[in-house]
Amino acid sequence: MIKKIFIINIILLISHLSAQNLDSLYNEYLYIKGININSKKVLTDNHEINKCAFGVVNSVRTNFGKFSDKQKQVLSSLLQRPTTDTSFVSPKGKFRIHFNKSGNDKPGYDLNELAIAADSAYNFEVNILKYPPPPRDNGAGGDDLYDIYIQNLVSGLYGYTELETKLVGETYSGYTVIDNDFSGSNYATNGILAAKATVAHEFHHAIQFGNYIWRESDLFYYEITSTAMEEFVFDEVNDYLAYLDSYFKNPGKAINLNNGYNLSIWNIYLKDKFGFDVIKEIWQLMPQKRAVECFNDVLLNRNSSLKMEFNNFGIWTFFTNSRAVPGKYFKEAANYPKISPTFSQNFSSNSFPIKMQSEPISNNFIEIIDGPNTITSIVSNVDIENSVSGTNKSLAFDFTLSTQSSTHYRKLAFGYYSYIESLNKSLLAESNIINDIPLNEGNISVEVIDYAYPQPFSYKKHTTLFLPATLNTENDAEVLIYSSSMNLVYSGQLRIVASEKISVAWNGLDNNNQKLPTGVYFYVVKCGNDIQKGKFVIYND
Numbered sequence: 001m002i003k004k005i006f007i008i009n010i011i012l013l014i015s016h017l018s019a020q021n022l023d024s025l026y027n028e029y030l031y032i033k034g035i036n037i038n039s040k041k042v043l044t045d046n047h048e049i050n051k052c053a054f055g056v057v058n059s060v061r062t063n064f065g066k067f068s069d070k071q072k073q074v075l076s077s078l079l080q081r082p083t084t085d086t087s088f089v090s091p092k093g094k095f096r097i098h099f100n101k102s103g104n105d106k107p108g109y110d111l112n113e114l115a116i117a118a119d120s121a122y123n124f125e126v127n128i129l130k131y132p133p134p135p136r137d138n139g140a141g142g143d144d145l146y147d148i149y150i151q152n153l154v155s156g157l158y159g160y161t162e163l164e165t166k167l168v169g170e171t172y173s174g175y176t177v178i179d180n181d182f183s184g185s186n187y188a189t190n191g192i193l194a195a196k197a198t199v200a201h202e203f204h205h206a207i208q209f210g211n212y213i214w215r216e217s218d219l220f221y222y223e224i225t226s227t228a229m230e231e232f233v234f235d236e237v238n239d240y241l242a243y244l245d246s247y248f249k250n251p252g253k254a255i256n257l258n259n260g261y262n263l264s265i266w267n268i269y270l271k272d273k274f275g276f277d278v279i280k281e282i283w284q285l286m287p288q289k290r291a292v293e294c295f296n297d298v299l300l301n302r303n304s305s306l307k308m309e310f311n312n313f314g315i316w317t318f319f320t321n322s323r324a325v326p327g328k329y330f331k332e333a334a335n336y337p338k339i340s341p342t343f344s345q346n347f348s349s350n351s352f353p354i355k356m357q358s359e360p361i362s363n364n365f366i367e368i369i370d371g372p373n374t375i376t377s378i379v380s381n382v383d384i385e386n387s388v389s390g391t392n393k394s395l396a397f398d399f400t401l402s403t404q405s406s407t408h409y410r411k412l413a414f415g416y417y418s419y420i421e422s423l424n425k426s427l428l429a430e431s432n433i434i435n436d437i438p439l440n441e442g443n444i445s446v447e448v449i450d451y452a453y454p455q456p457f458s459y460k461k462h463t464t465l466f467l468p469a470t471l472n473t474e475n476d477a478e479v480l481i482y483s484s485s486m487n488l489v490y491s492g493q494l495r496i497v498a499s500e501k502i503s504v505a506w507n508g509l510d511n512n513n514q515k516l517p518t519g520v521y522f523y524v525v526k527c528g529n530d531i532q533k534g535k536f537v538i539y540n541d
Contacts, residue, residue, distance in 0.1 A: 022063070026071050029060045033078050034154050051188075051243055051261045053160040054205055054226075055219045061163060062214070081141065081164075081175060082149040089145060090115035094122045094133075096141055099150035099180070107150050108181025109192040117196040117234070118148060121203045124233045129276050131283075134206035137164065137173040146206065147175040148199065156186035158198045161205035163214055169287065170213045176202040188242030193234075200233035201226040213287045217390065221291040223260025225279065228267035232276075240264045241335055248337040251317065254359035254392045255292065265330065269313050272330070274302055290388045292361055306361075307382040311429035314363040314378035315438050323436055341367035341376070351402040357394040358428075360387040368401050373414055375401060376433040383427045397422035412439055413502075437496060449501050452523060456537035457508060459515055465536065466503040469496045470527045477504050478526040484519055496527065508538065515540055 032053045060075065067075060084098040084105070095118045099107050107114075126133050134146050141147035153159065159178030166172055182194035189197060204226045208214075227240050240261070247253075247262040255263065270278050278298060285294040296306035316329045320336035330336065343354060347370035358364050360383035368375045379399060386393040400419045402409065409417040412432050420428055432439045449468045457465045469477050481490035490511055494504040504525060510516055518540045525532040 022066055022071075025056065025059060025063070026067060026075075028056050029075070029078070031154065032056055032157065032160070035078075051158065052201075052223055052226075052259075053157060054222065055216070057160050057162050058209075058214065059216055062216070081147075082151050082177060084149060087142065088115070090119045092119040092122070094119055094146065095148055096143060096145040097148045097150065098141065104152040105150065105180050108183060109195055111150070113192050114148075114150075114195050114199065117192075118199045118203070121200040121229075121233050122146075125200075125204060125207065125229065129280065131204075131207050131280060132211045134203075134210040135167055135171070135173050137175070140164065140173075141175065146203075148202075149175065149177045150180050151177050152181075153177070153179045155184055158182065158187070158194060159202055161202045161209075163209050167210075170209075170215065171211060172209050172214060174206055174209065176206065178202065189237060189239040193237050194239065196234045197230040197237045197239040200230045204229045208283065212283050215286070215290075218256070218286070218291040220256050220258050220260040220263070221282075221286075224263050224267050225283070227261045227264035228271070228279075231264065231268060232271070238332070238335070241332070245337050248317065248320075249340045251314070251339060251363045251365060252342045252359060253362060254387065255361040256387055256390075257359075257392065265317070265336075266313065268330065269316055270309075273309070273312075278302065292384050292387045296382075296384060305382075306384070307380065307427075307429045310361065310363065310382055311378060311380040311431050314365070314380060315431055315433070317363070318365070318376065318378070318433060318438075319436075339365055341365040343367065344369070346370070347375075347401065350404055351400060353398055353400045356397050356399055358397060359392055359394055360384070366399055370416075372435075373416075374435055375412070375416060377401070377418055378431045378433070379420065380429040381427060382429065383424070395422065395424055395427060397425070397428060413437075449503065450532065450534070452534055452536040456539050458539040458541060459508065460539075460541055463507065464505045465508050466501065466505055467523050467525050468532045468534070469502050469504045469525050470530045470532070479504055479506060480524040480526075481506070481510075482522040482524075483516075484521070486522075489516060489521070 061079060064072065064075065082098070084100050086101050087096050087098040089096055095115065097111060097115055099105065099111065125131050136144040137147070157179060159176060161174055161176045163172035163174040178195060178198045182190050187194055205222065208222055208225065230237060231240050243261040244265065247258060267279055281298045282294045285297060289297065292306065299305050299309055317339050319325050319329045320333040321338040323338070324333035342364040343356065344367040347368050352368060354366060356364060358379065358381035360381055362381050364379045364381070366377045366379060377399065379397070381395050383395055398421045402417045402419070403415055405411070405417050406419070409419045410430065411417055413434050418430065418432065420430060422428060452465060452467050454462055467479065476493050476495050479490070479492055479494050480488060483489055494506060496502065496504055508515065516538050518538060520535055520537055522535045523533065
């Protein structure tokens, strides 16, 4: 199901296909099956790369009755399991792997490694994460083990998972087909590493439509989940990195119009914030509700909301690449692209109004440059109703950045204020970043302080002492710590942080990385031209 080719995403999302769209879907399916390859053209203008044929093959199956008689005749012969001459059972007895010993389909990687990887995917997804395994297929493929077929697929196609027999509700049994060698530049990852990512990805697709639901209009979340599962099962592979660029270039695109491979980080974010079970709870709710509704309901049960978390997700996507903060946000953020602002312009007056149009369930990055200061405001549109309806109706809002306060304006820092006006303001959330310092993560107001905390500082109870600071264009401060006899015991540069309070964090150790004796100490924090002074008590108990 994974494929790096250009396709028309709208085909995958509509439930009532026109004759023209059916023809496009039909031609796409023939290409995936290796027919009419030379006549394949780039059919889209948005140049978004897809890596999966899961949506195409299953859209053909579930819309089979809508094709013409001639098309049905061709499709009938293609909607069959592959034929192979050999098969074997994986070491843990969970999979039957089918392949041909010779010819174009001959495997180009170690099948024993593939089998071990498949068992590892099963163990992690079923035994550890506690997802139910795919349903049995009544002996198709030789027995009731889950079937993986090794085939020489068209260049760039990693594989696909195809639903087969309808079970209860909208659940199905099925099987997986993966490429035989993953060779060439059309793959982001080659050989056995690509095979490992593919089995983790595809196996979860079998879990999704086998136990929960097949719903074409939520295809983006099927792909978000399976692509993230690659990273969860085989962290060392990192094939998912190849698809992030299209999201980072256009974060203002409605979430359901993304292909999903580029948004695996949404599930990675949810896992990092709430643990693995939050994703499973979303899937457990999917048979009753649409994906974005499930996001919100599950988060509400965890004392949060889609509005709060999607805006905070925007902050996480800001701190990537050269802005990555070690130990915070995404673990592999340094390898991610930089987010592209939705709007960017120089500040030109005391009050700077901007008119915006925002798509449902999207993040808008408004970048305003004022001399040495760069103000980035993340405005999230969490319009669940228009996302679910499929209309993707944009929401208009006016954003104003000002150096003068007024009624209902939001106080930022450096003397800046912001204000949002919209007919549906309740659907919008705002967070702000100045000079790469987040001011209000999770909708928490930032407090300016003039004291050190916690007081007294005890090495038994505390690991960090926070000292007051003020924002400056350098993002760090010079910190000096003196004993009561005015001996300098520590000096250094520390990063300014702004979560609940604007401060610098010091570990309580002197210049020799030693703990200090119990006593009263004095601090001097130099932030540009601003200087903060005070005292605190240390207990070395």
